[in-house]
Amino acid sequence: MAEYDLLDAAFYNDPYPTLAEMRRNDPCWFDHRLGAYVVTRYGDVSWILQDDDFSAQRVGQFTRGAPEHLRAKVNVYVDSLERWLLFIDPPHHTRLRARLQSAFGPALLPVITVATKEAVRNALGQIGRGGSAEAIAQFAYPVPTHVLAKVFGISDDNIERFKRWTIEIFTLIGAGVADEQAVEAGYRGVVELRDYVVALLDQKRRAPTNDMLSALAAPADGEGGGEISDEDLVGLFMSMIVAGHETTTNLIGNALRAVMLDPTARHRVTGPAELPEAAVDEFVRYDGPVASMLRRAKRDVVIAGTIVPEGSFLFSMLISANRDPRQFQAPEALDLDRPLPAHVGFGVGMHRCVGAFMARVVVREAVQAFMRRFPEATIAKGCVWQRNTSFRGLAAMPVDLGPQRIGAL
Numbered sequence: 001m002a003e004y005d006l007l008d009a010a011f012y013n014d015p016y017p018t019l020a021e022m023r024r025n026d027p028c029w030f031d032h033r034l035g036a037y038v039v040t041r042y043g044d045v046s047w048i049l050q051d052d053d054f055s056a057q058r059v060g061q062f063t064r065g066a067p068e069h070l071r072a073k074v075n076v077y078v079d080s081l082e083r084w085l086l087f088i089d090p091p092h093h094t095r096l097r098a099r100l101q102s103a104f105g106p107a108l109l110p111v112i113t114v115a116t117k118e119a120v121r122n123a124l125g126q127i128g129r130g131g132s133a134e135a136i137a138q139f140a141y142p143v144p145t146h147v148l149a150k151v152f153g154i155s156d157d158n159i160e161r162f163k164r165w166t167i168e169i170f171t172l173i174g175a176g177v178a179d180e181q182a183v184e185a186g187y188r189g190v191v192e193l194r195d196y197v198v199a200l201l202d203q204k205r206r207a208p209t210n211d212m213l214s215a216l217a218a219p220a221d222g223e224g225g226g227e228i229s230d231e232d233l234v235g236l237f238m239s240m241i242v243a244g245h246e247t248t249t250n251l252i253g254n255a256l257r258a259v260m261l262d263p264t265a266r267h268r269v270t271g272p273a274e275l276p277e278a279a280v281d282e283f284v285r286y287d288g289p290v291a292s293m294l295r296r297a298k299r300d301v302v303i304a305g306t307i308v309p310e311g312s313f314l315f316s317m318l319i320s321a322n323r324d325p326r327q328f329q330a331p332e333a334l335d336l337d338r339p340l341p342a343h344v345g346f347g348v349g350m351h352r353c354v355g356a357f358m359a360r361v362v363v364r365e366a367v368q369a370f371m372r373r374f375p376e377a378t379i380a381k382g383c384v385w386q387r388n389t390s391f392r393g394l395a396a397m398p399v400d401l402g403p404q405r406i407g408a409l
């Protein structure tokens with residue numbers, strides 16, 4: 001059996017050749033360093049995410065290998081994340097998700113659309129004067145920041161602080177092996193975000209405004225899941241803030257990169273015809289921002305001929321499943337007019353993304369507007385990929401903007 005190094009910088013820079021080899025030769029491979037199986041074929045990944053034999057309760061695995069003297073901080077981190085929607089099973093999950101969906105859904109589309117256009121216009125107005133830009137910090141990051149701030153009813157300044165907390169929390173989720181630095185970061189992120197959210201919840205209760213967090217904080221009216229505790233509400237807020245921000249930033253970055261590297265996609269995006277919303281699903285399928293999702297086997301199972309014992313952890317590699325030739329024709333090609341691909345990049349089953357409808361609007365508008373304003377933009381030297389087992393995105397993407405097409409928005 002071959003060895004694969006999923007913690008190496010070379011893997012983050014381009015994981016796809018390694019994942020293709022794993023799909024072919026070792027589709028359910030035990031990684032001793034991660035202490036988990038790595039599952040790479042579409043059929044297996046999609047089954048694991050949907051079947052009751054697998055549990056989403058997995059937070060303990062994020063802190064695997066943590067130094068013993070940091071036990072108290074690890075416990076605080078684990079206690080907090082164990083209340084997040086992403087990491088709980090039914091029946092608790094069913095109740096919380098129903099409550100969230102009563103406050104967060106397509107009724108918000110008009111707010112999201114207006115906020116997106118405003119955010120894109122502002123960000124594009126700030127760049128383009130010097131002939132070059134750092135597309136993540138100057139565009140992919142501020143656009144979803146502003147949209148989420150508007151939808152949640154939080155000031156842009158405050159949501160800026162979420163960036164740091166989210167990155168700190170993600171550092172520990174995706175560390176692979178929890179070293180001292182990752183534990184300290186995760187602990188700091190969780191404590192500061194939790195304190196902020198507790199205060200915000202209190203404020204929205206005392207003086208409700210017309211936004212999603214106020215709706216969520218209001219006492220339940222019998223619809224949408226009934227009463228839930230304050231601790232659970234805090235967990236819901238935290239899940240939304242963390243799950244929605246970095247993912248959207250990373251998808252805008254990954255999508256812009258993909259378009260700039262592919263002449264056919266560039267031609268399509270900068271041409272007169274609007275992109276369909278399904279184009280965003282193709283961006284997610286082609287190079288999505290969620291690399292893997294972890295699950296725990298609730299009983300002994302057999303995956304691609306390998307016996308996986310009860311209690312084992314499994315990395316379901318979404319970015320690999322989405323390039324599986326057993327499921328997609330020409331999976332290595334970015335085809336923005338591909339009929340809605342049945343990808344797993346927004347998850348599937350009971351934990352599927354509640355924010356996908358929002359991501360589709362924000363990402364389509366952002367990518368189209370950027371490329372139409374700078375139709376000849378190219379990637380310059382100095383791109384840096386984040387090193388994270390769960391999330392895939394660029395920490396920096398310098399771009400030579402080329403000529404500006406004025407009036408294009």
Ligand code: HEM
Pocket residue numbers: 049056085086087097239240243244245247248251284288289290293294344345346347348350351352353354355356358359
């Ligand atoms: C490009 C953008 C996005 C991608 C690729 C994405 C991807 C995902 C994936 C793969 C899951 C499933 C997790 C699992 O199975 O364990 C998920 C769940 C979730 N997403 Fe997203 N997401 C995106 C944007 C958003 C946005 C904008 C929000 C909200 C503002 C959001 C909120 C959530 C929440 C709350 C869950 C948990 C649902 C549950 O556990 O029932 N996401 N997302």
